[in-house]
Amino acid sequence: VTATPQPPTTELDDIFISVKTTKNYHDTRLALIIKTWFQLARDQTWFFTDTDDHYYQEKTKGHLINTKCSQGHFRKALCCKMSAELDVFLQSGKKWFCHFDDDNYVNVPRLVKLLDEYSPSVDWYLGKPSISSPLEIHLDNKNATTNKKITFWFATGGAGFCLSRALTLKMLPIAGGGKFISIGDKIRFPDDVTMGFIIEHLLKVPLTVVDNFHSHLEPMEFIRSDTFQDQVSFSYAHMKNQWNVIKVDGFDLKTDPKRFYSLHCQLFPYFSFCPPR
Numbered sequence: 001v002t003a004t005p006q007p008p009t010t011e012l013d014d015i016f017i018s019v020k021t022t023k024n025y026h027d028t029r030l031a032l033i034i035k036t037w038f039q040l041a042r043d044q045t046w047f048f049t050d051t052d053d054h055y056y057q058e059k060t061k062g063h064l065i066n067t068k069c070s071q072g073h074f075r076k077a078l079c080c081k082m083s084a085e086l087d088v089f090l091q092s093g094k095k096w097f098c099h100f101d102d103d104n105y106v107n108v109p110r111l112v113k114l115l116d117e118y119s120p121s122v123d124w125y126l127g128k129p130s131i132s133s134p135l136e137i138h139l140d141n142k143n144a145t146t147n148k149k150i151t152f153w154f155a156t157g158g159a160g161f162c163l164s165r166a167l168t169l170k171m172l173p174i175a176g177g178g179k180f181i182s183i184g185d186k187i188r189f190p191d192d193v194t195m196g197f198i199i200e201h202l203l204k205v206p207l208t209v210v211d212n213f214h215s216h217l218e219p220m221e222f223i224r225s226d227t228f229q230d231q232v233s234f235s236y237a238h239m240k241n242q243w244n245v246i247k248v249d250g251f252d253l254k255t256d257p258k259r260f261y262s263l264h265c266q267l268f269p270y271f272s273f274c275p276p277r
């Protein structure tokens, strides 16, 4: 007698993938995502931006959400978008909320496999910190003369992170319906830090470190190409005239400076723009 294989508890359609973007990055970043990994999760991925854009609205089959948050790389605008992402997820009824930046490449099948290892009805905060010790912040205490010092971990937004539905339901009364923004205003830290503050400090749910998430705060060239299949996310950055990008064979640097087309062809060689093998 052979054991009946158990169906996976999590599949792609259980996941809500949100990508934070902005007007200025539609052509330079969104277009690249749409041509590559978005094609593997078209119904599950939503883009949170700050303008109407008919061209990309069409390209994403209506998956561009104008948050009406202000444009700009400042705390209030970023927290406003994260708040919108969380609220739309809560409405969606999906089992998992995964946030990414628009300079992330998401390895869709690997993300599904990762989440299949966890239960959406248990509190999970999955991601990767970019600092080696927990963040220490000082909270002003209205009624006290001394400031309260607290420490907590947070998952770097630029690497991507995932929250189980169970956890987001606990967040709902304190951070849902736009309240996420007020918490960000109170602690005066960016959106990913605010997320860590709510989850680790207020709800006492610890961050589970998943090393397969990668932001461009890490040197991308050290991710070994024989492990690409096992990584959940990648990123890139252009700083001080230097590209921080993964080392991958494929298109030349001029055609593919960010290396995402080459990575995509390594992972999914059957795509039409990939060279015949």
Ligand code: UDP
Binding pocket: 019, 020, 021, 022, 025, 071, 072, 073, 074, 077, 078, 081, 100, 101, 102, 103, 158
């Ligand atoms: N972003 C935004 N508004 C801006 C600038 C950036 O919403 O005015 C978003 C951007 O689309 C990305 C994230 O914030 O998803 C991080 O931006 P970026 O990669 O430019 O900066 P980083 O924080 O990684 O240095």
Ligand code: MN
Binding pocket: 101, 103, 158, 216, 237
């Ligand atoms: Mn970035």
